[in-house]
Amino acid sequence: xTHPILTRLVAQLTxxxxxxPKMAERIAFHxxxxxxxxxxQLLQAIRDARVRLHYCQTCFNFTEAEECRICRDLQRxxxxxxxxxxxxxxxxLERTQAFQGRYHVLHGALSPMDGVGPxxxxxxxxxxxxxxxxxxxxxxxxxxxxxxxxxxxYLAQLIKPLGVKVTRLGSGLPMGGNLEYADDVTLTxxxxxxKYR
Amino acid sequence: xTHPILTRLVAQLTxxxxxxPKMAERIAFHxxxxxxxxxxQLLQAIRDARVRLHYCQTCFNFTEAEECRICRDLQRxxxxxxxxxxxxxxxxLERTQAFQGRYHVLHGALSPMDGVGPxxxxxxxxxxxxxxxxxxxxxxxxxxxxxxxxxxxYLAQLIKPLGVKVTRLGSGLPMGGNLEYADDVTLTxxxxxxKYR
Numbered sequence: 259x260t261h262p263i264l265t266r267l268v269a270q271l272t273x274x275x276x277x278x279p280k281m282a283e284r285i286a287f288h289x290x291x292x293x294x295x296x297x298x299q300l301l302q303a304i305r306d307a308r309v310r311l312h313y314c315q316t317c318f319n320f321t322e323a324e325e326c327r328i329c330r331d332l333q334r335x336x337x338x339x340x341x342x343x344x345x346x347x348x349x350x351l352e353r354t355q356a357f358q359g360r361y362h363v364l365h366g367a368l369s370p371m372d373g374v375g376p377x378x379x380x381x382x383x384x385x386x387x388x389x390x391x392x393x394x395x396x397x398x399x400x401x402x403x404x405x406x407x408x409x410x411x412y413l414a415q416l417i418k419p420l421g422v423k424v425t426r427l428g429s430g431l432p433m434g435g436n437l438e439y440a441d442d443v444t445l446t447x448x449x450x451x452x453k454y455r
Numbered sequence: 456x457t458h459p460i461l462t463r464l465v466a467q468l469t470x471x472x473x474x475x476p477k478m479a480e481r482i483a484f485h486x487x488x489x490x491x492x493x494x495x496q497l498l499q500a501i502r503d504a505r506v507r508l509h510y511c512q513t514c515f516n517f518t519e520a521e522e523c524r525i526c527r528d529l530q531r532x533x534x535x536x537x538x539x540x541x542x543x544x545x546x547x548l549e550r551t552q553a554f555q556g557r558y559h560v561l562h563g564a565l566s567p568m569d570g571v572g573p574x575x576x577x578x579x580x581x582x583x584x585x586x587x588x589x590x591x592x593x594x595x596x597x598x599x600x601x602x603x604x605x606x607x608x609y610l611a612q613l614i615k616p617l618g619v620k621v622t623r624l625g626s627g628l629p630m631g632g633n634l635e636y637a638d639d640v641t642l643t644x645x646x647x648x649x650k651y652r
Contacts, residue, residue, distance in 0.1 A: 260546050261517060263504050270500040273493070275485050281473050287542055288472050289501055290508060290517055291562070296470070297505060301498055303467040304486055307460050308494060311487060320458060320487060345484055349457050365488070 264290075316387070318363040318380050319345050328352075328360055335359045337394040341384065341413065343367045343406065347399055359397075362387065367405035368412055374405075376412065384413070388420050395423040402429055461487075513584070515560040515577050516542050525549075525557055532556045534591040538581065538610065540564045540603065544596055556594075559584065564602035565609055571602075573609065581610070585617050592620040599626055 260268075264286060271282035289297055313319070314326035321327070328334060328348070338359025342348055348361050366379040376382075387393065396417055400406035414424045431440055457465075461483060468479035486494055510516070511523035518524070525531060525545070535556025539545055545558050563576040573579075584590065593614055597603035611621045628637055 260549075261508060261519060263500075263507055263519065264517060267500040267504045270497045273497070274482050276478050276481060283543055283546065284473060285471050286504065287517075290504055294505075297501065300467045300470070301501065303460075303464040304494065304498065307464045307483065307487055308491075310460055311458060320461060320484075322458060322460065346480055349480065352457075 317361045318365060318383065319348050319361060333358075336392050338397070339387070339393045339395070340397045340399050342399045343401060343409070351399065357397075359395075364400070364409065367400055367409040369405040369408070379409070381413070381416070385416060385420075388417060388422055393422060395425065397425050397427065399427045402427075514558045515562060515580065516545050516558060530555075533589050535594070536584070536590045536592070537594045537596050539596050540598060540606070548596065554594075556592075561597070561606065564597055564606040566602040566605070576606070578610070578613070582613060582617075585614060585619055590619060592622065594622050594624065596624045599624075 267286045267289070268279065268282045271277055271285050272279055274282075277285070310322050311320045312322075314321040314324075314329055316325050316329040319326050319328070323330075335358045338357075339362055340351060340357055340359055341362045341364060342351070343364050343366060345363055348363065351357050351361075362380065362384050364379040364381070364384070366374050368374055368376065368379070388396070396413075398410040398413055400409045410426055414426075417424050430444060431437065437445075464483045464486070465476065465479045468474055468482050469476055471479075474482070507519050508517045509519075511518040511521075511526055513522050513526040516523050516525070520527075532555045535554075536559055537548060537554055537556055538559045538561060539548070540561050540563060542560055545560065548554050548558075559577065559581050561576040561578070561581070563571050565571055565573065565576070585593070593610075595607040595610055597606045607623055611623075614621050627641065628634065634642075
Protein backbone atom coordinates (compact mmCIF):
# COMPACT_ATOMS: atom_id res chain seq x y z
CA UNK A 259 0.00 0.00 0.00
CA THR A 260 3.04 2.30 -0.13
CA HIS A 261 2.59 5.07 -2.68
CA PRO A 262 4.24 4.27 -6.06
CA ILE A 263 6.21 7.55 -5.98
CA LEU A 264 7.60 6.56 -2.60
CA THR A 265 8.30 3.01 -3.79
CA ARG A 266 10.26 4.43 -6.71
CA LEU A 267 12.29 6.72 -4.42
CA VAL A 268 13.06 3.80 -2.08
CA ALA A 269 14.09 1.67 -5.09
CA GLN A 270 16.43 4.42 -6.32
CA LEU A 271 17.99 4.84 -2.87
CA THR A 272 18.50 1.07 -2.57
CA UNK A 273 20.83 1.27 -5.60
CA UNK A 274 23.32 3.28 -3.53
CA UNK A 275 26.12 1.17 -2.01
CA UNK A 276 25.44 -0.16 1.49
CA UNK A 277 21.79 0.97 1.56
CA UNK A 278 19.23 -1.78 2.16
CA PRO A 279 15.46 -1.47 1.80
CA LYS A 280 14.84 -0.53 5.48
CA MET A 281 17.44 2.20 5.44
CA ALA A 282 16.27 3.44 2.03
CA GLU A 283 12.76 3.81 3.44
CA ARG A 284 14.11 5.72 6.44
CA ILE A 285 16.09 8.07 4.17
CA ALA A 286 13.10 8.50 1.85
CA PHE A 287 10.85 9.62 4.71
CA HIS A 288 13.62 11.89 5.98
CA UNK A 289 13.87 13.50 2.53
CA UNK A 290 10.09 13.97 2.44
CA UNK A 291 9.98 15.61 5.85
CA UNK A 292 13.14 17.72 5.48
CA UNK A 293 13.02 21.43 4.77
CA UNK A 294 13.20 22.60 1.14
CA UNK A 295 16.60 24.25 1.72
CA UNK A 296 18.13 21.13 3.22
CA UNK A 297 17.13 18.88 0.31
CA UNK A 298 18.15 21.55 -2.22
CA GLN A 299 21.62 21.73 -0.64
CA LEU A 300 21.99 17.96 -1.00
CA LEU A 301 20.82 17.94 -4.63
CA GLN A 302 23.07 20.91 -5.44
CA ALA A 303 26.07 19.18 -3.82
CA ILE A 304 25.45 16.09 -5.98
CA ARG A 305 25.03 18.16 -9.16
CA ASP A 306 28.13 20.29 -8.39
CA ALA A 307 30.28 17.26 -7.75
CA ARG A 308 29.06 15.58 -10.97
CA VAL A 309 29.57 18.67 -13.13
CA ARG A 310 32.81 20.03 -11.70
CA LEU A 311 34.80 16.95 -10.71
CA HIS A 312 36.38 14.60 -13.22
CA TYR A 313 39.38 12.28 -13.42
CA CYS A 314 42.88 13.77 -13.13
CA GLN A 315 44.55 13.08 -16.47
CA THR A 316 47.61 11.66 -14.71
CA CYS A 317 46.52 9.72 -11.62
CA PHE A 318 42.73 9.34 -12.21
CA ASN A 319 41.77 10.66 -8.81
CA PHE A 320 38.86 13.15 -8.87
CA THR A 321 39.84 16.79 -9.47
CA GLU A 322 38.42 20.03 -10.76
CA ALA A 323 41.53 20.97 -12.79
CA GLU A 324 43.17 18.93 -15.55
CA GLU A 325 45.69 17.58 -13.05
CA CYS A 326 44.95 17.05 -9.37
CA ARG A 327 46.71 18.96 -6.59
CA ILE A 328 48.88 15.98 -5.65
CA CYS A 329 50.14 15.46 -9.22
CA ARG A 330 50.94 19.19 -9.51
CA ASP A 331 52.64 19.35 -6.10
CA LEU A 332 56.39 19.76 -6.75
CA GLN A 333 57.20 18.86 -3.13
CA ARG A 334 56.09 15.29 -3.84
CA UNK A 335 58.74 12.68 -4.61
CA UNK A 336 58.43 11.97 -8.36
CA UNK A 337 60.14 8.57 -8.03
CA UNK A 338 57.53 7.10 -5.67
CA UNK A 339 54.10 5.89 -6.84
CA UNK A 340 51.35 4.35 -4.76
CA UNK A 341 48.69 2.33 -6.62
CA UNK A 342 45.22 2.18 -5.05
CA UNK A 343 41.94 0.65 -6.16
CA UNK A 344 39.67 3.64 -5.49
CA UNK A 345 39.95 7.38 -4.72
CA UNK A 346 39.02 6.52 -1.11
CA UNK A 347 42.46 4.90 -0.86
CA UNK A 348 44.09 8.25 -1.64
CA UNK A 349 42.01 9.99 1.08
CA UNK A 350 42.93 7.35 3.66
CA LEU A 351 46.67 7.42 2.87
CA GLU A 352 46.77 11.24 2.66
CA ARG A 353 45.21 11.42 6.11
CA THR A 354 48.29 9.64 7.53
CA GLN A 355 50.60 12.29 5.99
CA ALA A 356 53.20 9.50 5.88
CA PHE A 357 53.44 9.08 2.11
CA GLN A 358 55.41 11.64 0.12
CA GLY A 359 55.00 10.25 -3.38
CA ARG A 360 52.17 10.41 -5.91
CA TYR A 361 49.23 8.10 -6.61
CA HIS A 362 47.61 6.06 -9.35
CA VAL A 363 43.93 5.17 -9.00
CA LEU A 364 42.95 1.96 -10.81
CA HIS A 365 39.18 2.42 -10.33
CA GLY A 366 38.67 -1.22 -9.53
CA ALA A 367 40.43 -4.51 -8.87
CA LEU A 368 40.72 -7.57 -11.08
CA SER A 369 37.76 -9.86 -10.61
CA PRO A 370 37.12 -12.11 -13.63
CA MET A 371 33.91 -13.41 -12.03
CA ASP A 372 32.49 -9.86 -12.20
CA GLY A 373 33.86 -9.26 -15.67
CA VAL A 374 36.63 -6.95 -14.46
CA GLY A 375 39.84 -7.65 -16.37
CA PRO A 376 42.97 -5.49 -16.89
CA UNK A 377 41.16 -3.44 -19.57
CA UNK A 378 38.40 -2.42 -17.16
CA UNK A 379 40.84 -0.77 -14.73
CA UNK A 380 43.56 1.84 -15.38
CA UNK A 381 46.34 -0.72 -16.05
CA UNK A 382 47.44 0.64 -19.43
CA UNK A 383 47.59 4.16 -18.02
CA UNK A 384 49.77 2.91 -15.13
CA UNK A 385 52.22 1.24 -17.51
CA UNK A 386 52.34 4.42 -19.64
CA UNK A 387 53.34 6.42 -16.57
CA UNK A 388 56.02 3.89 -15.62
CA UNK A 389 57.45 3.86 -19.16
CA UNK A 390 58.24 7.57 -18.82
CA UNK A 391 61.10 6.41 -16.57
CA UNK A 392 60.78 8.82 -13.64
CA UNK A 393 59.14 6.39 -11.23
CA UNK A 394 61.55 4.07 -9.41
CA UNK A 395 59.29 2.43 -6.86
CA UNK A 396 55.66 1.34 -7.01
CA UNK A 397 53.79 0.51 -3.79
CA UNK A 398 50.79 -1.69 -4.53
CA UNK A 399 48.24 -0.53 -1.95
CA UNK A 400 45.35 -2.63 -3.23
CA UNK A 401 43.08 -4.28 -0.64
CA UNK A 402 44.16 -7.45 1.19
CA UNK A 403 41.19 -9.40 -0.23
CA UNK A 404 41.07 -11.75 -3.23
CA UNK A 405 40.58 -9.09 -5.98
CA UNK A 406 43.17 -6.81 -4.34
CA UNK A 407 45.76 -9.57 -4.02
CA UNK A 408 45.07 -10.77 -7.58
CA UNK A 409 45.54 -7.23 -8.88
CA UNK A 410 48.78 -6.79 -6.92
CA UNK A 411 50.23 -10.07 -8.19
CA TYR A 412 49.20 -9.29 -11.78
CA LEU A 413 50.59 -5.74 -11.71
CA ALA A 414 53.84 -6.91 -10.06
CA GLN A 415 54.40 -9.29 -13.00
CA LEU A 416 53.90 -6.44 -15.47
CA ILE A 417 55.99 -3.87 -13.61
CA LYS A 418 59.06 -5.94 -12.67
CA PRO A 419 60.33 -6.27 -16.28
CA LEU A 420 60.38 -2.43 -16.47
CA GLY A 421 63.15 -2.37 -13.84
CA VAL A 422 60.92 -0.63 -11.30
CA LYS A 423 60.98 -1.75 -7.66
CA VAL A 424 57.59 -3.16 -6.60
CA THR A 425 56.45 -3.37 -3.01
CA ARG A 426 53.16 -4.14 -1.30
CA LEU A 427 51.61 -2.43 1.74
CA GLY A 428 52.76 -4.29 4.87
CA SER A 429 50.45 -7.07 5.98
CA GLY A 430 50.27 -8.41 9.52
CA LEU A 431 48.79 -7.51 12.88
CA PRO A 432 47.07 -4.11 12.96
CA MET A 433 48.55 -1.79 15.64
CA GLY A 434 47.00 -2.62 18.99
CA GLY A 435 46.04 -6.06 17.69
CA ASN A 436 46.37 -9.18 19.82
CA LEU A 437 48.31 -12.22 18.57
CA GLU A 438 45.70 -14.36 20.32
CA TYR A 439 42.89 -13.03 18.11
CA ALA A 440 44.78 -12.87 14.81
CA ASP A 441 43.52 -15.08 11.98
CA ASP A 442 45.63 -17.88 10.53
CA VAL A 443 46.07 -16.36 7.07
CA THR A 444 47.43 -13.10 8.51
CA LEU A 445 49.81 -15.00 10.81
CA THR A 446 51.06 -17.28 8.03
CA UNK A 447 51.77 -14.29 5.79
CA UNK A 448 53.37 -12.38 8.61
CA UNK A 449 55.68 -15.28 9.33
CA UNK A 450 56.71 -15.67 5.66
CA UNK A 451 56.35 -12.11 4.33
CA UNK A 452 55.57 -11.90 0.62
CA LYS A 453 58.15 -9.93 -1.38
CA TYR A 454 57.94 -9.15 -5.07
CA ARG A 455 61.57 -9.33 -6.22
CA UNK B 456 43.59 16.81 0.73
CA THR B 457 40.05 15.79 -0.33
CA HIS B 458 38.56 18.26 -2.81
CA PRO B 459 36.24 20.83 -1.16
CA ILE B 460 33.38 19.96 -3.54
CA LEU B 461 33.69 16.35 -2.48
CA THR B 462 33.94 17.32 1.20
CA ARG B 463 30.71 19.29 0.84
CA LEU B 464 28.92 16.35 -0.81
CA VAL B 465 30.10 14.00 1.95
CA ALA B 466 28.93 16.49 4.59
CA GLN B 467 25.50 16.73 2.96
CA LEU B 468 25.18 12.94 2.75
CA THR B 469 26.19 12.59 6.43
CA UNK B 470 23.05 14.57 7.35
CA UNK B 471 20.88 11.70 6.12
CA UNK B 472 19.73 9.34 8.91
CA UNK B 473 22.01 6.37 9.56
CA UNK B 474 24.79 7.56 7.23
CA UNK B 475 28.21 8.00 8.87
CA PRO B 476 31.26 9.69 7.31
CA LYS B 477 32.72 6.44 5.86
CA MET B 478 29.46 5.47 4.21
CA ALA B 479 28.86 9.02 2.99
CA GLU B 480 32.27 8.94 1.28
CA ARG B 481 31.43 5.60 -0.31
CA ILE B 482 28.10 6.93 -1.60
CA ALA B 483 29.74 10.16 -2.81
CA PHE B 484 32.27 8.26 -4.92
CA HIS B 485 29.50 6.01 -6.20
CA UNK B 486 27.52 9.11 -7.27
CA UNK B 487 30.60 10.50 -8.99
CA UNK B 488 31.28 7.32 -10.91
CA UNK B 489 27.67 6.46 -11.75
CA UNK B 490 26.20 7.05 -15.21
CA UNK B 491 24.37 10.34 -15.87
CA UNK B 492 21.04 8.54 -16.29
CA UNK B 493 21.35 6.69 -13.01
CA UNK B 494 22.01 9.83 -10.96
CA UNK B 495 19.30 11.75 -12.84
CA GLN B 496 16.78 9.01 -11.98
CA LEU B 497 17.67 9.33 -8.29
CA LEU B 498 17.43 13.15 -8.30
CA GLN B 499 14.15 12.99 -10.22
CA ALA B 500 12.72 10.47 -7.74
CA ILE B 501 13.63 12.80 -4.85
CA ARG B 502 12.14 15.85 -6.61
CA ASP B 503 8.97 13.97 -7.62
CA ALA B 504 8.40 12.70 -4.10
CA ARG B 505 8.95 16.20 -2.64
CA VAL B 506 6.66 17.92 -5.13
CA ARG B 507 3.85 15.39 -5.42
CA LEU B 508 3.57 13.85 -1.97
CA HIS B 509 2.17 15.69 1.04
CA TYR B 510 0.31 14.86 4.25
CA CYS B 511 -3.15 13.26 4.00
CA GLN B 512 -5.53 15.80 5.56
CA THR B 513 -7.07 13.08 7.75
CA CYS B 514 -4.34 10.67 8.87
CA PHE B 515 -1.13 12.60 8.00
CA ASN B 516 0.43 9.75 6.09
CA PHE B 517 2.04 10.79 2.78
CA THR B 518 -0.29 10.87 -0.22
CA GLU B 519 -0.67 12.48 -3.62
CA ALA B 520 -4.41 13.24 -3.22
CA GLU B 521 -6.06 15.26 -0.46
CA GLU B 522 -6.89 12.06 1.40
CA CYS B 523 -4.78 8.91 1.25
CA ARG B 524 -6.01 5.63 -0.22
CA ILE B 525 -6.50 4.05 3.20
CA CYS B 526 -8.65 6.93 4.47
CA ARG B 527 -10.78 6.81 1.29
CA ASP B 528 -11.11 3.00 1.37
CA LEU B 529 -14.73 2.24 2.32
CA GLN B 530 -13.84 -1.41 3.06
CA ARG B 531 -11.87 -0.23 6.10
CA UNK B 532 -13.52 -0.41 9.51
CA UNK B 533 -14.35 3.20 10.45
CA UNK B 534 -14.51 2.38 14.18
CA UNK B 535 -10.89 1.18 14.44
CA UNK B 536 -7.90 3.57 14.52
CA UNK B 537 -4.24 2.69 14.82
CA UNK B 538 -1.88 5.45 16.00
CA UNK B 539 1.73 5.24 14.80
CA UNK B 540 4.75 7.52 15.25
CA UNK B 541 5.87 7.63 11.60
CA UNK B 542 4.59 6.68 8.12
CA UNK B 543 6.98 3.69 8.25
CA UNK B 544 4.65 2.27 10.91
CA UNK B 545 1.79 2.30 8.40
CA UNK B 546 3.94 0.47 5.80
CA UNK B 547 4.97 -2.19 8.32
CA LEU B 548 1.42 -2.82 9.59
CA GLU B 549 -0.07 -2.77 6.09
CA ARG B 550 2.43 -5.41 5.04
CA THR B 551 0.89 -7.81 7.60
CA GLN B 552 -2.59 -7.31 6.06
CA ALA B 553 -3.91 -8.06 9.56
CA PHE B 554 -5.27 -4.62 10.42
CA GLN B 555 -8.59 -3.56 8.89
CA GLY B 556 -8.98 -0.10 10.41
CA ARG B 557 -7.50 3.27 9.55
CA TYR B 558 -4.36 5.06 10.79
CA HIS B 559 -3.21 8.26 12.43
CA VAL B 560 0.42 9.30 11.98
CA LEU B 561 1.77 11.43 14.84
CA HIS B 562 5.04 12.35 13.08
CA GLY B 563 7.04 11.89 16.24
CA ALA B 564 6.89 10.75 19.85
CA LEU B 565 6.93 12.80 23.04
CA SER B 566 10.49 13.51 24.13
CA PRO B 567 10.75 16.62 26.33
CA MET B 568 14.57 16.34 26.30
CA ASP B 569 14.50 16.91 22.52
CA GLY B 570 11.87 19.64 22.77
CA VAL B 571 9.08 17.43 21.41
CA GLY B 572 5.87 18.05 23.35
CA PRO B 573 2.21 17.33 22.43
CA UNK B 574 2.14 20.41 20.16
CA UNK B 575 5.02 19.14 18.04
CA UNK B 576 3.18 15.95 17.07
CA UNK B 577 -0.33 15.48 15.61
CA UNK B 578 -2.07 15.17 19.02
CA UNK B 579 -4.71 17.87 18.46
CA UNK B 580 -5.58 16.39 15.08
CA UNK B 581 -6.01 12.95 16.69
CA UNK B 582 -8.39 14.33 19.33
CA UNK B 583 -10.36 16.16 16.61
CA UNK B 584 -10.85 12.87 14.77
CA UNK B 585 -11.96 11.10 17.95
CA UNK B 586 -14.43 13.86 18.82
CA UNK B 587 -16.31 13.15 15.58
CA UNK B 588 -17.57 10.04 17.42
CA UNK B 589 -17.13 7.37 14.76
CA UNK B 590 -13.99 5.80 16.21
CA UNK B 591 -14.62 3.29 19.02
CA UNK B 592 -11.18 1.79 19.52
CA UNK B 593 -7.70 3.29 19.33
CA UNK B 594 -4.67 1.00 19.14
CA UNK B 595 -1.55 2.84 20.26
CA UNK B 596 1.16 1.35 18.05
CA UNK B 597 3.95 3.66 19.17
CA UNK B 598 7.41 2.13 19.70
CA UNK B 599 8.24 0.13 22.83
CA UNK B 600 10.99 2.58 23.82
CA UNK B 601 10.87 5.50 26.26
CA UNK B 602 9.41 8.16 23.90
CA UNK B 603 6.93 5.61 22.47
CA UNK B 604 5.76 4.46 25.90
CA UNK B 605 5.52 8.05 27.15
CA UNK B 606 3.41 8.98 24.13
CA UNK B 607 1.12 5.97 24.60
CA UNK B 608 0.59 6.73 28.30
CA TYR B 609 -0.06 10.42 27.58
CA LEU B 610 -2.50 9.74 24.73
CA ALA B 611 -4.33 7.06 26.73
CA GLN B 612 -5.00 9.66 29.46
CA LEU B 613 -6.43 12.05 26.87
CA ILE B 614 -8.50 9.48 25.00
CA LYS B 615 -10.11 7.54 27.85
CA PRO B 616 -12.36 10.45 28.97
CA LEU B 617 -13.83 10.49 25.44
CA GLY B 618 -15.31 7.03 26.05
CA VAL B 619 -13.09 5.43 23.40
CA LYS B 620 -11.46 2.05 24.09
CA VAL B 621 -7.66 2.35 24.16
CA THR B 622 -5.32 -0.60 23.60
CA ARG B 623 -1.60 -0.96 23.03
CA LEU B 624 0.22 -3.26 20.60
CA GLY B 625 0.99 -6.54 22.42
CA SER B 626 4.36 -6.63 24.13
CA GLY B 627 6.22 -9.82 24.95
CA LEU B 628 8.42 -12.40 23.27
CA PRO B 629 8.72 -11.98 19.50
CA MET B 630 7.58 -15.08 17.57
CA GLY B 631 10.42 -17.60 17.49
CA GLY B 632 12.01 -15.91 20.50
CA ASN B 633 13.57 -17.91 23.31
CA LEU B 634 12.51 -17.37 26.92
CA GLU B 635 16.14 -17.96 27.90
CA TYR B 636 17.33 -14.93 25.92
CA ALA B 637 14.46 -12.56 26.73
CA ASP B 638 15.31 -9.39 28.66
CA ASP B 639 13.95 -8.74 32.15
CA VAL B 640 11.81 -5.74 31.21
CA THR B 641 9.99 -7.68 28.48
CA LEU B 642 9.41 -10.62 30.84
CA THR B 643 8.15 -8.43 33.68
CA UNK B 644 5.69 -6.72 31.36
CA UNK B 645 4.63 -9.98 29.82
CA UNK B 646 3.92 -11.42 33.26
CA UNK B 647 1.86 -8.37 34.33
CA UNK B 648 0.45 -7.09 31.01
CA UNK B 649 -0.26 -3.37 30.96
CA LYS B 650 -3.88 -2.54 30.11
CA TYR B 651 -5.31 0.92 29.64
CA ARG B 652 -8.82 0.63 31.07
